Amino acid sequence: MYRTTEIISDGTKNPPLEGGEAGDFIINVGPQHPATHGVLHLVITLNGETIKKVEPHLGYIHRSIEKMCESLTYRQFIYVTSRMDYLSSHINNHACAMCVEKGMQIEVPARARVIRILMDELTRIASHELWLGAMAMDLGAFTPFFHTFREREMINEIMEDTCGARLTMNYMVPGGVMQDIHPDFQRKVKDFVKQFQRKIGEMDEIVTGNTIFQNRMKGVGIITREDAISFGCTGPVSRGSGVSSDTRKLFPYEGYENIEFDEVIETGCDSFARYMIRIREMQQSIRIIEQLIDNIPEGDFQAKTKAVLKLPKGDFFQRVETARGQFGVYIVSEGGTTPYRIKFRSPGFSNLSILDHIARGSKIGDLVAMMGTLDLVIPDIDR
Amino acid sequence: MYIINYIKTVFSTVRSMLVGMRRTGYYFTHHKEIITEQYPDNRDTLKMADRFKGEVVMPHDEKNEHRCTGCTACELACPNGTIKVITKFDITPEGKKKKAIDKLVYHLELCTMCNLCIVACPSDAIKMAQTFEHSVFDRNELTKVLNNPGSKIMDGVE
Numbered sequence: 001m002y003r004t005t006e007i008i009s010d011g012t013k014n015p016p017l018e019g020g021e022a023g024d025f026i027i028n029v030g031p032q033h034p035a036t037h038g039v040l041h042l043v044i045t046l047n048g049e050t051i052k053k054v055e056p057h058l059g060y061i062h063r064s065i066e067k068m069c070e071s072l073t074y075r076q077f078i079y080v081t082s083r084m085d086y087l088s089s090h091i092n093n094h095a096c097a098m099c100v101e102k103g104m105q106i107e108v109p110a111r112a113r114v115i116r117i118l119m120d121e122l123t124r125i126a127s128h129e130l131w132l133g134a135m136a137m138d139l140g141a142f143t144p145f146f147h148t149f150r151e152r153e154m155i156n157e158i159m160e161d162t163c164g165a166r167l168t169m170n171y172m173v174p175g176g177v178m179q180d181i182h183p184d185f186q187r188k189v190k191d192f193v194k195q196f197q198r199k200i201g202e203m204d205e206i207v208t209g210n211t212i213f214q215n216r217m218k219g220v221g222i223i224t225r226e227d228a229i230s231f232g233c234t235g236p237v238s239r240g241s242g243v244s245s246d247t248r249k250l251f252p253y254e255g256y257e258n259i260e261f262d263e264v265i266e267t268g269c270d271s272f273a274r275y276m277i278r279i280r281e282m283q284q285s286i287r288i289i290e291q292l293i294d295n296i297p298e299g300d301f302q303a304k305t306k307a308v309l310k311l312p313k314g315d316f317f318q319r320v321e322t323a324r325g326q327f328g329v330y331i332v333s334e335g336g337t338t339p340y341r342i343k344f345r346s347p348g349f350s351n352l353s354i355l356d357h358i359a360r361g362s363k364i365g366d367l368v369a370m371m372g373t374l375d376l377v378i379p380d381i382d383r
Numbered sequence: 384m385y386i387i388n389y390i391k392t393v394f395s396t397v398r399s400m401l402v403g404m405r406r407t408g409y410y411f412t413h414h415k416e417i418i419t420e421q422y423p424d425n426r427d428t429l430k431m432a433d434r435f436k437g438e439v440v441m442p443h444d445e446k447n448e449h450r451c452t453g454c455t456a457c458e459l460a461c462p463n464g465t466i467k468v469i470t471k472f473d474i475t476p477e478g479k480k481k482k483a484i485d486k487l488v489y490h491l492e493l494c495t496m497c498n499l500c501i502v503a504c505p506s507d508a509i510k511m512a513q514t515f516e517h518s519v520f521d522r523n524e525l526t527k528v529l530n531n532p533g534s535k536i537m538d539g540v541e
Contacts, residue, residue, distance in 0.1 A: 076499065143403075143407050153418070160432040160435055164434035164496075170498060178502060202406055206406055207403075209402060211395055211396040212396060
């Protein structure tokens, strides 16, 4: 922490930062800070305790994934995308696999489509569970972290059984899924659903009903409907402001149009509304899983594809709903075995851009609550 | 009026905290609910999932024979250059030249366990092992040769 007018050792005056005034405090939060998840660097200009400006500095975990993908074939580039938004890696892989299928016009078997949806929804629950624990931990409650990780562990075990990995699965391949589901899959998912419904009430007791928690969340980080649209927010961040933005409903893919579930929308516009969105979204995901788990059709889990995939000349786009919002894959193909250019539209980047807007004028203690409910995953932003 | 509201808030806050503390107290006294595994102590009984992707291995049978034909499909499928297939030519009893592997070099330090080589292999010569404690002091130890010394290709595998 330093004053912008502080005289530094060589006698010259440190000039005020752009847009700052003499007397402002500048605080660096991150890149290694316990309250920021990952390596997000925020330069905060303060007037006393009031935030004047928040400037996110990006690029600490930039790995040039988009450029890397240009040298990988259409089978190989999918595994890299699980390293972007590592909490919804299945859904990222799903988007890429679907984009390639769209270009190649591969018909995915019904069994593979149902398995994919089940995996997506399990990933969504796992992601929200982790967020819920980390969010409560940011606000000073440590116990909920263990409670949410107990349920998340069950999902991780299901993933480990079927996909062979707990975080970066690489399970979706163009044409279907890599392996058939494990024989224990259905039983374990049913166990999980039972456990989840038994234990979700605990979170209401420990976190949601707590008055201190509510006071720190309600009225904090107001995102109006207009702001959410103009900043390009998607996912729970925009649905907390009453914007209907669920890609599964608006642009149904992979058979979501045949499944009964509600798009969760809250109109509170504050951090608590975004919190409630995620809690209710988990219950909707459970509803989807309950509909599908007994109705996995028989058949192939993967369509017959050529050994070498070649996309026809042209550009292809596919969007999906990850746990954080809308994720888009844009592939430009020149007709070869590798993409000419790949662009990922990641939800975290747009959601982060609104942080400066909502934090201005509020107290620095509320910044953690705002950042927590935006649910940022930094590799997703930096790529 | 303000003072009544204030006192009400104090009481409701205390009540909401007690509700949460009752739940944590429940877990404090119910030891059967604990699911934590004591990892380094339970090594002997720890069983990984059958499909867990730990490292790539090449199974050999009792006659020291493997199924690898040296087709380099795994090398082509790998996104990171983890696998290098070094081939040689064997002379068969009929006097013909036959392609076979000299070494299948596997760089564990580069591997991301994406399973693409296993899927690409046409003769099921390699598979994923369930080992997971890979830490070593020298990274050269992570470069492995998968085929045993003196091993041969199994009969009937083309």
